[in-house]
Amino acid sequence: MATGFKLPDLPPVKSAWGPHETEQFSEDVPYAPFSKGDRLGKIADWSVEQPKDGREQRGRQGAFANRFRDQYQTYGHGAASVFAYQHSEDESSFSVIDRGSVNRVRTSARNGGTLLKVRGRGGQNNQRTGARGGRFGGGAGRGNETVMTRASGGGGARGRRFGWKDYDKHQRVRNASVTVGNEWELLEEVEFSHLSKLNLAASSPETVDTYGYVYPYDKSFDKVHVKSEKPLQALDRVHYNPTTTEDPVIQKLAVSSEANIFITDSILSLLMCSTRSVHPWDIVITRQSGKLFFDKREGGPFDYLTVNENAYDSPMDADDREGVNSPAALSVEATYINQNFSVQAIREVEEEKHSLNNSNPFYNPNEETEPLAAHGYVYRKVDLSLDTDDKPVNLMVRAEVDGYMKTPSNEVQYVSIKALNEYDPKFTNVAGSVDWRSKLESQRGAVFATEMKNNSCKLARWTTEALLAGVDSMKIGFVSRSNIRDAQHHGILGVVAYKPADLANQMNMSLSNGWGIVRTIADVCLKMPDGKYVLVKDPNRPIVRLYSVPPETFEEPTAPASEISSS
Incomplete structure (x- = not known):
């Protein structure tokens, strides 16, 4: 037996079998790296639809698809997208049949057949032929209509929810309340x-002085209901709403008092509730000798009330061809209703007249021919100082009261009287609108909750003004048109009473937030040099901008006081 075994010498191998260690490719040839650790499944699976861009597609299992990757992995699954075939045009969305979501309502036609009405959702492009368009499948001679619908947001329940005639709504683009000049500096x-x-x-307001007189509130209005509605009377009274610098009392207080910010309640309430505002507005701010004066422009948004400003689909000019429901017409109508209701809801009895410390500073009986509307003006001071301030920051505001009531102990309590108006109960573009005449008695809370939603800014401003004036009760009336096409005749359907503090809690109002907004704007302006500034709310975005303007801006000859007649 051989004692050992020895392999013969083999010649050296000059070239090894298999691929080279490194492979050189030209730039125009794609190369997909392959790892020996990759697990191979099926060679090819044509039942798995791959996206056209080559990205990994998660299957029906969603987040748990990785558990079954061995069963569902296809060779080349992780390859680069350059190997995936891509169509030059997307043909997956092409369909001969219209698959848009439509609402079909069948009714009987005049000839005994069926009438199929088609209303598309989303955008529409209608082509109508024949004498009567808008009907499909009607009798002979009715004409045909071809409706092509385009589903938005993915179609079906996965897209966004549509409202009534959402496809036919006008784009909400508002114009600015003032034109920004080229010389204005942002x-x-x-x-x-x-x-x-x-x-x-901030501290509680402190009353400095009072002017004017008020009459008692007529408690019979608390018993008014829909079946015994009262017609709204057009009473000729003179209503004054002068701006800050035109107020002779503020001019006197600017010299004698320690306040360095002067403002009216309408301007202050808008600043404090500015985050709720939707419509554009502007405020003129004048800094003089270290003091700020907040003014409104004549004929601006402060002289008129808004209607459904915060509604999902607020009124626009294109919503009503006749213009009776346009924003400008509704604003004038709401102001007219509010002024007349505040006069009608009080008892103008001379024996019950409650005079304040001073007479009305804006009315001159020797020059005025129309009687004066009873109003009380309360000038109050609010301390906005901080512990870090070098000198105190005090604000002087002119607030208004509309009437008074007496307690069982014969104590006088001031009342604020306002009115909400209904212009069209069938105006379905306003989300959640209800008919006051049919729902006010049984669902008064739901009606008022709808108004708090659609008129959030207006009601918040009224509540803020009541808190600034120190009134004890707010009387809010519901006034509706006698005819939806007649903006001159109205009926009072009911009155609700709220304490200002309770209403503020229901509306989720924060006075501390309002005072923070006012103090922040005042700090910015107090650091500026003497001059004129304009605070402008963007017409279409929730943004306010502060501009520095030339001193002669808005300088036009105006009346000594803003006068709005309710006639």
Whole structure:
């Protein structure tokens, strides 16, 4: 037996079998790397639909698809997208049949057949032929209509929800309340999201002086209901709403008092509730000798009330061809209703007249021929100082009261009287609108909740003005048109009473946030040199901008006081 075994010598191998260690490719040839650790499944699976862009597609299992990757993995699954075939045109969305979501309502036609009405959702493009368009499948001679619908948002329940005639709504593009001049300089720009985070715990307002007189509230209006509605009377009274610098009392207080911010309640309430505003507005700010004066422009948005400003689909000019329901016409109508209701809801009895410390500073009986509307003007001071301030920051505001009531102990309590108006109960474009004449008695809370939603800014401003004036009760009337096409005749359907503090809690109002907004704007303006500034709310975005303007801006000859007659 051989003692050992020895392999013969083999010649050296000059070239190994298999691929080279490194492979050189030209730039125009794609190369997909392959790892020995990759697990191979099926060679090819034509039942798995791959996206056209080559990206990995998650199957029906969703987040748990990785558990079954061995069964569902296809060779080349992780290859680069350059190997995936891509169509030059997307043919998956092409369909000969219209698959848009439509609402079909069958009714009987005049000839005994069926009438199929088709209303598309989303955008529509209608082509009508024949004498009567808009009907498909009708009798002979009815004409045909071809309706092509386009489903938005993916179609079906996965897309966004549509409202009534959402496809036919006009684009909400509003014009600015004032034209920004070329010489205006932009100083600050703040979004509402930042304003809503401001807070300042201000002290309670302190009454400095009172002017005018008021009459008692007529308690019979608390018993008014739909079946015994009262017609709204057109009473000729003179209503004054002068701006800050035209108020002779504020001019006197600017010299004698320690306040350095002067403003009226209508302007202050808008600043404090600015985050709720939708319509554009502007405020003129004058800095003089270290003091700020907040003014309104004549004929601007402060002289008129808004209607359904915060509604999902607020009124626009194109919504009503006749113009009776246009925003401008509704604003004038709401102001007319509010002024007349505040006069009609009081008892103008000379024996029950309650005079304040001073007479009305804006009315001259020797020059005026029409009687004066009873109003009380309360000038109050609010301390907005902080612990870090070098000198105190005080605000002087002119607030108004509309009437008074007496307690069982014969104590006088001031009342604020306002009116909400209904212009069209069938105006379905307003989300959640209800008919006051049919729902006010049985669902008064639901009606008022709808108004708090659609008129959030207006009601918040009224509540803020009541708190600033120190009134004890708010009387809010429901006034509706006698005819939906007649904006001159109205009926009073009912009155609700609220305490200002309770209504503020229901509306989720925060006075500390409002005072924080006012103090922030005042700090910016107090650091500026003497001059004129304009605070402008963007017409289509929740943004306010502060501009520096020339001193002669808005300088036009105006009356000594703003006078709005209710006639």
